Amino acid sequence: MADDEIRSKSSSGGVFTLCADLILADGGYVCGAAFTNDFRSVEHIIINNPDELFKLQKSKYIQSDTKYVYAKIKNLLNENDSPVLFVGCPCQADALYSFLGTDYPQLYTIDFICHGVPSPMLWAEYIDYLSGGKNITHVDFRSKKEGWKPELLLSATFDDGSLYTETNNGLWYTAFLKNSILRKSCSHCRYANMSRPGDITIGDYWGGAGNTEYDDGKGTSLVIINNKKGMALFERIKPFINCLCKEIKLESAKDKNSMLMKSGIESGREEFFTQYKKCNNIYKALSFISSELNNIKRRKAVSLISDEAPNRNIAMWGAGKDGTEITKDDKIREKLLFFIDNNTDKQKNGVEINGFKYSVYSPDNAVALLTADDVIVIVSSRFGDEIEKELISREVKNKIIKLK
Ligand SMILES: Cc1cc2nc3c(=O)[nH]c(=O)nc-3n(C[C@H](O)[C@H](O)[C@H](O)COP(=O)(O)OP(=O)(O)OC[C@H]3O[C@@H](n4cnc5c(N)ncnc54)[C@H](O)[C@@H]3O)c2cc1C
Ligand code: SF4
Numbered sequence: 001m002a003d004d005e006i007r008s009k010s011s012s013g014g015v016f017t018l019c020a021d022l023i024l025a026d027g028g029y030v031c032g033a034a035f036t037n038d039f040r041s042v043e044h045i046i047i048n049n050p051d052e053l054f055k056l057q058k059s060k061y062i063q064s065d066t067k068y069v070y071a072k073i074k075n076l077l078n079e080n081d082s083p084v085l086f087v088g089c090p091c092q093a094d095a096l097y098s099f100l101g102t103d104y105p106q107l108y109t110i111d112f113i114c115h116g117v118p119s120p121m122l123w124a125e126y127i128d129y130l131s132g133g134k135n136i137t138h139v140d141f142r143s144k145k146e147g148w149k150p151e152l153l154l155s156a157t158f159d160d161g162s163l164y165t166e167t168n169n170g171l172w173y174t175a176f177l178k179n180s181i182l183r184k185s186c187s188h189c190r191y192a193n194m195s196r197p198g199d200i201t202i203g204d205y206w207g208g209a210g211n212t213e214y215d216d217g218k219g220t221s222l223v224i225i226n227n228k229k230g231m232a233l234f235e236r237i238k239p240f241i242n243c244l245c246k247e248i249k250l251e252s253a254k255d256k257n258s259m260l261m262k263s264g265i266e267s268g269r270e271e272f273f274t275q276y277k278k279c280n281n282i283y284k285a286l287s288f289i290s291s292e293l294n295n296i297k298r299r300k301a302v303s304l305i306s307d308e309a310p311n312r313n314i315a316m317w318g319a320g321k322d323g324t325e326i327t328k329d330d331k332i333r334e335k336l337l338f339f340i341d342n343n344t345d346k347q348k349n350g351v352e353i354n355g356f357k358y359s360v361y362s363p364d365n366a367v368a369l370l371t372a373d374d375v376i377v378i379v380s381s382r383f384g385d386e387i388e389k390e391l392i393s394r395e396v397k398n399k400i401i402k403l404k
Pocket of ligand 1: 064
């Protein structure tokens with residue numbers, strides 16, 4: 001973690017700024033994402049003046065246009081020995097290497113754990129809608145007004161002094177976090193694994209959130225060092241880390257930063273864009289998807305279960321939010337025998353969902369209770385593969401349906 005002043009200007013623990021400061025102090029160049037002057041879009045720019053660093057700080061949750069920076073970086077690398085630091089989404093860092101065709105000793109790259117990027121066109125329309133014709137004077141996707149928390153806070157200020165804020169439940173963040181407005185490629189991201197293009201990968205250390213050893217409410221970075229160059233850069237910023245700097249097990253990062261290893265699952269994207277094309281109004285389309293997401297999910301689940309398991313009873317793995325939503329449907333409730341879960345409290349007490357009480361069994365007990373005709377439905381879309389593996393390792397003979 002960097003010092004408090006840097007962290008207040010950064011999304012997480014300010015590691016990006018520490019690296020950028022170093023490169024700039026060496027007379028080098030830093031390339032990263034900045035808002036355009038009107039805050040309606042984001043583009044990659046190259047700076048070599050520390051006074052401009054503020055433009056690159058903080059996450060902007062929109063796709064950044066890399067414009068001509070790859071060609072400019074190539075020229076810089078070919079023309080002099082000054083270091084160049086490139087920061088961007090993993091696909092952008094990979095694109096840079098593809099463009100260059102070779103690595104350069106003075107080039108450093110940082111990618112980040114990437115949730116995915118929303119369409120720039122939608123953002124431009126949304127901020128226009130929020131501004132109501134006023135000039136936008138500032139946008140911060142990661143306001144730390146309420147501290148550094150997994151619940152994100154978007155703030156926008158306008159030239160009449162008015163302020164708009166939006167939490168996780170706001171229209172933009174709901175559609176962003178539920179993957180309804182991301183680029184299509186983001187739900188099949190090739191980079192959501194440990195083979196990263198950047199010398200260093202950065203992110204929020206959500207594994208430490210709420211734990212006072214790691215979390216003082218001001219932002220904690222996760223840093224993954226991917227190669228020798230990354231290690232050399234990290235060793236140089238280490239003396240400037242004047243808060244906690246601790247090596248942790250990779251598993252603890254993977255645990256809470258699920259985007260490190262898996263793309264988000266598209267949810268309601270098709271429905272959003274159909275609605276958007278129909279009404280041509282960003283506010284109406286975002287409002288529609290925000291209120292319809294659960295219904296869409298339920299309808300899809302019910303139709304899949306009805307198609308794949310007609311007239312068969314089901315046991316459901318997943319008594320959380322999605323399980324609650326799906327069991328609102330009468331047809332599912334009639335088929336549902338019980339839930340499966342590793343949580344021993346739930347196994348002991350059962351669960352009450354939508355006013356109905358259900359037993360919860362461990363996977364072993366559940367398998368013993370099911371007949372060959374019964375079907376197991378895995379509700380968790382994110383961890384469906386792991387749960388399926390767990391069931392297969394128990395040599396389960398029942399048909400398994402994984403909800404998307
Ligand atoms: C679209 C997006 C999705 C993300 N998803 C996750 C996630 O799921 N989990 C997680 O742990 N971390 C995620 N991050 C990273 C996280 O938000 C922080 O950016 C990261 O922890 C670095 O924080 P910092 O405090 O070191 O520096 P900051 O000052 O916050 O650094 C921001 C850096 O990111 C670059 N950047 C900002 N916006 C963009 C953009 N739109 N496109 C390309 N580069 C950009 C800037 O140029 C700068 O170099 C995401 C970031 C972005 C931009
Ligand atoms: S999720 Fe993958 S494809 Fe989408 S912006 Fe991030 S790195 Fe690129």
